[in-house]
Amino acid sequence: MQREQIVQQWLEQIIEKQAFEIKYLAGDASFRRYARIYLPDQTYMLMDAPPEKEDCLPFVQIAAYLEHHGARVPHIVAQDLSRGLLLLEDFGDEVLANVLNSQTVDAYYLQAFKQIIQLQAIPVDPLTFPKYSVEKLVQEMRLFDQWLLPDLNIDVTETHADLLHRSYQWIIENLEHQPQVLVHRDYHSRNLMLLKGEDDLGVIDFQDAVVGPDTYDLISIIRDAYVQWPSRQVQQWIAEFYAMLSEQSHKNRDLAQFKLDVEIMSIQRHLKILGIFVRLYVRDGKSGYLKDLPRVMWYLRQELAHCPALQDFQHFIEIEVMPVFTAKYGEYAELEDVA
Template identity: 40%
Template structure:
């Protein structure tokens, strides 16, 4: 049921009561989206419950990024207290829907080119929070609480908890030692739209922060919804390193160091996502995200197997987590399917 005050506000914003409204597929947040057809134009209306979601950040970032030439939806109207936002319509074509062996090189090249100005686009009227050590540790606690504790019912021993803390400490060091830039924080193929002119539009950026220079790159290239061979991923990451180097955005950083930063930031992100996708199942009743967990675990193991300082953590994952992961996912997936049936 669409709220009557929301529909009334849309009509006032458009200056007409003659429009059609169609609900769109939601995402992992509490926001809901609608396509508005009025005469020969379409718009997107977003409803973000104020008690659950803030629109201030989204609007401030959108307006500033648009002023800097980034391709983001235009804010056409905003009712702050109610959480109503009217946006220009970027269509329905996600980058994810277009990715294949023939298109991926060009698509990722365009997406990486868009990252260059984004990393410099720090809003002047909104202070982006820092993706610092405290925040990184809070994100990693999602892995502890929701993935290990709630999904798998794993309670680490004292020695195992110390192993986790040591691993987290090393990852935090890697995150914080990198050059700090503007980061979207969820720059992947479901948050990048392919526009009719073949330009790429950026959405879902309200959680932007100041963080490590490799963060958005790893979100894009080690996407939670599609995977490519690691050698190919590293080739693309080298391309972005060369873009940065050409613009003199990184100094005294070798390509090898950059790739290690990239891999370790990816590990931190994917441990967090394992927690978030588990939370989506148990807190928000969105079980479909469990289907993506095996892909994310593959990302994790590809890195823990590669770096010697992660050897002990890798062994622990394979001994204490992997044997129970797939049976647990199968159980909950079958349970969710039976509930739908």
């Protein structure tokens, strides 16, 4: 039976004696599909996640847990995990990314920071939220040498492998010492929604949440892979967020150390993203993310420049990677700070 038929039959069981219309939305980077379900007096969102491709259980468990603790996530109206179908509260179409500009970003990001702090205050159930393990963090960084470097026809020699190993280990040592809290893991402007009549931003795509470093969600939004802001403004946001952290998070960590922690967390995430964006194209045929590669590489280079301990890795990027990368994908120009 085709997925459309499965969806139709399930909705007929859930929405009894009411006419409804299904309109599928554009896809994302996963195997999930979304559709808006139109009823005469309201709408819902359908998540269609074929069980052989996507596991809905983490989404359901985490959504219920976060909603119980006051996070603004979509309410689950109905579910059928055996068929990979969820009927969700409709958050609408107003994605934060679409309303950000130099006049609006400060207010919206302040609200986003407040909601990160709220997420970090949620007590963590280890059965629901796994630890962001060393193995996982390294595995993610290795997407850089497994996908981007081969894409650029750069052979990973023994010398390169040793350099990458040493660099990754140094990064991991720092991340393990950062305060460990609930982390959304994809907290950026395309995963936050403006909700009618509400001040809180709607939070979506949280099914990969873990317990990890308290800088992760911050850098996901201030160094968004899809949008860039002037460096001076970003530094101001880092200081504002630091001031919002709990006293426990400030313990033995001044603002200078927090800024270093931010840089190191950013390096880990951007190494991962560079690999993922290339993999989405090479393996999955999704080319839409390639245009964002130069921005992410620009971020990585700036972050490495703030970490003297990674000087050798920075040298490798500048001398061996950038000439080939620029020839293939172009180079990103820095935004000018406005006084």
